[in-house]
Amino acid sequence: MPTENRALRTLVADDDSDIRSLMEITAIMAGLDVVSVVSDGRAALEVIERGGIELAILDVSMPEMSGLEVLASIRSSRPRTEPRVVIVSASVDAASLAAGLESGADDYVTKPFSPRRFAERLKELIEEWDA
Amino acid sequence: MTTPTWIGRLVGDSPTPGLKQIPSVAGLALALLAILFAPRAGMTDPAWGWLGILIVVVATIAAFLLPWRRMPHTWTLALPLVTMVGFGFFRVGTGGASSLFGALVILPVVWIATEEGRRYIAVAAVSACVVLQMPYLLGEASWTDGMVLRGFFSPFVYLIFAAILNDLAHRSRLQIASLSTLAEQRATLLAEAERQARDLEASEARLRESEQFNRSIWEAIVAESVIAVDLRGEVVAWNPGAERMLGHTSDETVGRSYIVDFIDAGQLVERTAEFDSSIDPINDHDHFVDLISAAREGYGDNAEWTYLHADGTKIPVQLSASPRIDQTGQVVGFIFIGTDLTQAREVNKLKDEFVGMISHELRTPLSSILGYLELIRDEAEEPLTPEQLAYLAVAERNANRLLSLVGDLLFTAQVEAGKFPLERQTVELGEIVAAAVESGRPAAERNGVNLEAELPQNPVVVDGDPTRLAQACDNLISNALKFTGRGGSVTVSLTESETEAVIAVQDTGMGIPAAEIDRLFTRFFRSSTAMRQAVQGVGLGLSITKAIVTAHHGLMGVSSVENEGTTFTIALPRPLGIRRGVEVAGNQMNEESTA
Numbered sequence: 212m213p214t215e216n217r218a219l220r221t222l223v224a225d226d227d228s229d230i231r232s233l234m235e236i237t238a239i240m241a242g243l244d245v246v247s248v249v250s251d252g253r254a255a256l257e258v259i260e261r262g263g264i265e266l267a268i269l270d271v272s273m274p275e276m277s278g279l280e281v282l283a284s285i286r287s288s289r290p291r292t293e294p295r296v297v298i299v300s301a302s303v304d305a306a307s308l309a310a311g312l313e314s315g316a317d318d319y320v321t322k323p324f325s326p327r328r329f330a331e332r333l334k335e336l337i338e339e340w341d342a
Numbered sequence: 343m344t345t346p347t348w349i350g351r352l353v354g355d356s357p358t359p360g361l362k363q364i365p366s367v368a369g370l371a372l373a374l375l376a377i378l379f380a381p382r383a384g385m386t387d388p389a390w391g392w393l394g395i396l397i398v399v400v401a402t403i404a405a406f407l408l409p410w411r412r413m414p415h416t417w418t419l420a421l422p423l424v425t426m427v428g429f430g431f432f433r434v435g436t437g438g439a440s441s442l443f444g445a446l447v448i449l450p451v452v453w454i455a456t457e458e459g460r461r462y463i464a465v466a467a468v469s470a471c472v473v474l475q476m477p478y479l480l481g482e483a484s485w486t487d488g489m490v491l492r493g494f495f496s497p498f499v500y501l502i503f504a505a506i507l508n509d510l511a512h513r514s515r516l517q518i519a520s521l522s523t524l525a526e527q528r529a530t531l532l533a534e535a536e537r538q539a540r541d542l543e544a545s546e547a548r549l550r551e552s553e554q555f556n557r558s559i560w561e562a563i564v565a566e567s568v569i570a571v572d573l574r575g576e577v578v579a580w581n582p583g584a585e586r587m588l589g590h591t592s593d594e595t596v597g598r599s600y601i602v603d604f605i606d607a608g609q610l611v612e613r614t615a616e617f618d619s620s621i622d623p624i625n626d627h628d629h630f631v632d633l634i635s636a637a638r639e640g641y642g643d644n645a646e647w648t649y650l651h652a653d654g655t656k657i658p659v660q661l662s663a664s665p666r667i668d669q670t671g672q673v674v675g676f677i678f679i680g681t682d683l684t685q686a687r688e689v690n691k692l693k694d695e696f697v698g699m700i701s702h703e704l705r706t707p708l709s710s711i712l713g714y715l716e717l718i719r720d721e722a723e724e725p726l727t728p729e730q731l732a733y734l735a736v737a738e739r740n741a742n743r744l745l746s747l748v749g750d751l752l753f754t755a756q757v758e759a760g761k762f763p764l765e766r767q768t769v770e771l772g773e774i775v776a777a778a779v780e781s782g783r784p785a786a787e788r789n790g791v792n793l794e795a796e797l798p799q800n801p802v803v804v805d806g807d808p809t810r811l812a813q814a815c816d817n818l819i820s821n822a823l824k825f826t827g828r829g830g831s832v833t834v835s836l837t838e839s840e841t842e843a844v845i846a847v848q849d850t851g852m853g854i855p856a857a858e859i860d861r862l863f864t865r866f867f868r869s870s871t872a873m874r875q876a877v878q879g880v881g882l883g884l885s886i887t888k889a890i891v892t893a894h895h896g897l898m899g900v901s902s903v904e905n906e907g908t909t910f911t912i913a914l915p916r917p918l919g920i921r922r923g924v925e926v927a928g929n930q931m932n933e934e935s936t937a
Contacts, residue, residue: 229710230710233717323713326720
């Protein structure tokens with residue numbers, strides 16, 4: 212039921228094109244408006260800096276800048292909720308999870324993810340943010 | 343020499359009676375020669391004369407032939423006494439009181455007088471007196487001529503002579519005894535000196551060998567730095583390994599530098615401040631021992647420090663400090679053995695990077711596979727046929743298998759690297775076991791195995807990492823399902839006692855040969871039954887399960903009978919607060935457990 216949620220302007224960033232597409236499909240399944248898809252951290256940061264992005268789905272391991280570095284950079288210069296950030300990582304250990312959440316991520320998803328469940332999680336998050 | 347040598351020879355232990363008799367025999371021979379060449383000195387009464395000669399000859403033969411050594415010593419005195427009587431008869435036969443040969447008597451008198459003891463002076467004098475009176479006793483001379491006085495006067499002279507001889511002999515004996523003692527002592531001392539010389543030589547050889555051995559070891563240690571210091575930390579020995587590691591030679595450092603000169607100053611100051619901030623570790627050499635003692639107490643004998651190379655490079659070292667003891671047991675300094683950790687650190691870093699790389703590179707394609715398979719399955723507009731769905735399920739199952747294998751390999755690498763993340767929290771084991779049983783149910787149904795859970799009514803709470811504990815349960819259940827044939831059963835139970843919670847996974851499967859049970863928890867070990875039955879797996883599940891249980895301070899148990907089944911148990915310690923039903927303050931674990 213994507214129409215129930217507001218279509219947040221979303222950025223998707225991952226260096227792997229297949230995963231990038233999967234993340235984009237997932238975002239669309241969640242009713243999000245994917246306005247930008249990039250393949251490295253620096254490009255992601257540039258898009259976010261330009262403004263207008265409400266949600267960024269960032270992979271941790273990317274060339275140029277990691278997702279966590281992008282997160283740290285935007286959290287240091289903007290209000291806590293602009294934009295919302297969901298971190299996606301292939302790493303399973305607790306230290307990475309803690310690092311992600313401590314840097315100010317709104318949620319943390321590990322690969323491999325189920326597109327259906329990821330989409331449902333995104334919908335829940337949007338409801339929480341809107342509430 | 344105060345004593346005449348001949349007396350010495352006569353009184354010594356060595357002269358045999360035969361030897362002592364020789365002067366008398368020689369005297370008699372001279373007398374016989376005198377009679378032969380000077381007829382005026384001839385025999386006046388041949389019968390007495392020849393009797394005398396016969397007696398002396400018999401005594402001489404006896405002196406040489408009888409076994410005197412086996413007889414009491416005093417018996418040998420019979421020889422000079424008999425000889426003296428022989429000379430008495432000879433004197434009677436050669437002119438009686440006026441005989442030229444009366445002086446022969448003195449020869450046996452010498453023998454008797456040189457015996458040890460004053461009484462022999464009297465024996466010599468009395469016997470000489472009797473012998474010299476023989477011409478009168480045998481009626482060969484008249485008691486009334488004036489010559490009879492000679493029979494008394496001469497023995498008196500002999501008495502004095504015998505007394506002098508006896509005394510000289512006595513002194514000579516003492517001297518000989520003393521010389522003999524001295525000689526013995528000298529011989530003993532000489533033997534002792536020779537022995538000591540030999541020992542010394544052997545010790546020197548051993549010492550040289552030992553020194554050579556130590557030197558060889560000292561020179562051979564090039565991978566570790568060995569630095570010996572005195573009680574103030576001043577360098578007293580610097581091995582080739584230290585030269586290599588720190589870039590300074592032995593000549594530059596021994597007696598010129600302190601060990602603290604080669605330790606990273608910042609680290610030294612920081613660690614010293616933890617013990618005693620009043621000590622200046624770099625210049626305060628008098629407190630060096632305190633510093634070492636404190637460091638040994640705080641960081642142990644074997645701690646990581648940072649050395650400084652001559653070119654300024656910092657070298658991480660494992661530094662062991664042990665006291666240097668002298669002969670009396672006193673600590674005279676310390677020996678520092680440093681092992682360069684640079685390479686080990688690099689290897690660890692590479693390992694971490696490898697684990698990270700594997701984590702990313704293997705999981706990313708698997709993420710794509712699993713994600714897109716799900717999209718295909720969930721396609722609502724063009725639903726798949728049941729057959730296609732079944733094929734897809736096979737692909738998904740295998741992709742998941744691969745994912746789990748990657749996870750196991752990663753986890754094993756983390757365990758090995760000692761970087762095993764545990765997120766401890768209060769965990770309800772019943773939920774975890776129930777979830778694990780449910781996730782095993784599809785496989786159980788597929789394999790035709792009856793999977794049952796026996797859970798207690800009350801929650802069983804432990805302190806642990808829920809993800810890891812779930813992984814441990816999953817591993818045991820999936821193992822049991824793999825090794826149990828169609829129609830068999832797997833029972834998972836959870837029980838609790840005062841001190842622990844026990845999860846048991848019991849199957850009616852093929853069992854494990856007794857000889858293999860010890861190796862069951864070894865990485866990559868696969869039992870012979872698993873190989874025979876071609877059961878899937880790489881042999882990591884049990885080693886991972888054990889690592890998880892051990893990290894929770896728990897114990898793993900296994901009992902198995904071949905062809906009857908196996909039971910694995912996980913016993914986890916229960917938090918104190920929960921166990922007693924009361925909150926125990928001041929302990930984070932207990933506070934959490936009662937929360």
